[in-house]
Amino acid sequence: MQQRREKGLWNGGLVPYGYKNVDKKLEIDEKDAEGVKKIFQIFLETQSLAETRRRINQLGYKTRKGNIFCKGSIDNILRNPIYIGKIEHKGKLFDGIHKAIIPEAMFLKVQSLRRIQIRPETKIKRPFLLRGLLKCQECGSVMTPSYTLKQEKKGRRYIYYYRCTKTCKHDWQSCSIKYVNANRIEEFITKKLTNISKDESTIEKLVRRINQDEEQRLSPLREKEKHLQARIDEIDCKVKKLVSFLSESDDRLFPTVKKELSGLEQEKKILEFDLEGVRLSIQKESKEKFEAKIVLENLRNFIDRLQEIKDEEKPYLFQYLIKDIIYGKDEIGVNLFYLPNFRANLPKHRQSGGTARVTAGGEPVLPSFVPSYIGLKNRSRWLHNQNRFKLSPLFYLA
Numbered sequence: 001m002q003q004r005r006e007k008g009l010w011n012g013g014l015v016p017y018g019y020k021n022v023d024k025k026l027e028i029d030e031k032d033a034e035g036v037k038k039i040f041q042i043f044l045e046t047q048s049l050a051e052t053r054r055r056i057n058q059l060g061y062k063t064r065k066g067n068i069f070c071k072g073s074i075d076n077i078l079r080n081p082i083y084i085g086k087i088e089h090k091g092k093l094f095d096g097i098h099k100a101i102i103p104e105a106m107f108l109k110v111q112s113l114r115r116i117q118i119r120p121e122t123k124i125k126r127p128f129l130l131r132g133l134l135k136c137q138e139c140g141s142v143m144t145p146s147y148t149l150k151q152e153k154k155g156r157r158y159i160y161y162y163r164c165t166k167t168c169k170h171d172w173q174s175c176s177i178k179y180v181n182a183n184r185i186e187e188f189i190t191k192k193l194t195n196i197s198k199d200e201s202t203i204e205k206l207v208r209r210i211n212q213d214e215e216q217r218l219s220p221l222r223e224k225e226k227h228l229q230a231r232i233d234e235i236d237c238k239v240k241k242l243v244s245f246l247s248e249s250d251d252r253l254f255p256t257v258k259k260e261l262s263g264l265e266q267e268k269k270i271l272e273f274d275l276e277g278v279r280l281s282i283q284k285e286s287k288e289k290f291e292a293k294i295v296l297e298n299l300r301n302f303i304d305r306l307q308e309i310k311d312e313e314k315p316y317l318f319q320y321l322i323k324d325i326i327y328g329k330d331e332i333g334v335n336l337f338y339l340p341n342f343r344a345n346l347p348k349h350r351q352s353g354g355t356a357r358v359t360a361g362g363e364p365v366l367p368s369f370v371p372s373y374i375g376l377k378n379r380s381r382w383l384h385n386q387n388r389f390k391l392s393p394l395f396y397l398a
């Protein structure tokens with residue numbers, strides 16, 4: 001039997017799906033081979049055994065015995081090297097004499113995907129603190145709670161992730177960020193917020209920069225305002241001169257000077273109209289100045305409260321303080337809400353059907369929407385040594 005295999009011959013037994021037994025040799029069964037190809041294609045597309053099973057059964061394919069496919073039989077097909085023309089023997093692969101159904105590259109890709117099968121969150125009890133907040137910097141997609149089951153000697157272990165949804169909708173290669181370990185990013189964000197809540201000078205610098213940026217944004221309008229006002233003043237001055245000139249000169253000059261005066265008045269009217277418009281825009285565009293004191297209070301209240309509440313309530317508290325978190329390869333940006341009345345408006349938590357709901361006085365709480373941006377750079381450092389991580393404040397206004 002060993003010899004048969006090492007010569008690349010099929011050793012008999014159950015004929016693999018997609019082949020038929022012709023004189024003790026494997027030959028392709030065209031109809032079932034279509035099913036094999038479909039299974040590989042669907043799995044590559046969906047990266048999910050459950051979804052592959054659903055679709056292949058929907059398409060009407062049946063197993064050799066005429067049954068519908070289960071996840072186990074699909075997984076067996078996906079990892080069987082027989083489909084790339086090989087025969088396995090004692091963990092070694094030998095070239096078979098039968099024809100391949102699947103190209104080797106496709107088979108290898110499926111193997112790599114089978115190893116990192118990250119399943120979407122189902123009935124997992126674990127609260128994902130950053131649910132709905134994480135966004136992938138590379139493609140802008142939301143990063144959604146997911147988990148994978150890792151087979152270990154002691155048994156199976158859950159590993160939790162936030163996964164870029166682009167890799168769910170398209171394929172695994174469609175975004176290079178792919179996923180981030182949930183424990184690690186949650187710990188990181190919590191620690192970072194705790195640290196900066198004690199770091200007055202960093203917050204002050206950050207807020208100053210945001211306010212400066214705001215001023216800068218308005219500066220073209222302010223420039224225009226100044227320019228218009230100057231021209232109006234100039235006209236007023238000219239009018240004054242002309243009027244006094246008029247009172248001292250003789251009547252023959254009257255019509256010319258009057259014409260000039262009316263022209264100036266006309267221009268002034270237009271300028272005043274423009275000025276009014278510019279002032280309105282400034283009023284509309286300018287926001288209240290941020291105060292470092294309030295940002296610090298927000299953070300401290302958040303950290304205090306975080307320690308008091310139950311795990312399953314924590315995601316709601318995160319959503320209250322944080323607008324979003326942009327997760328990139330080299331930096332992580334956090335947009336915080338600016339909440340002048342954080343403690344007064346702090347959401348009350350109540351249990352409802354086992355899950356926490358955030359309400360204040362029965363109303364859903366929506367934080368006043370004033371984003372600021374704190375950039376946390378150098379993720380590679382974070383991965384090895386959190387203490388060496390340097391916070392560098394950036395500024396950003398949506």
Ligand SMILES: [Zn+2]
Pocket residue numbers: 136137138139140141164165166175176177178
């Ligand atoms: Zn992405």
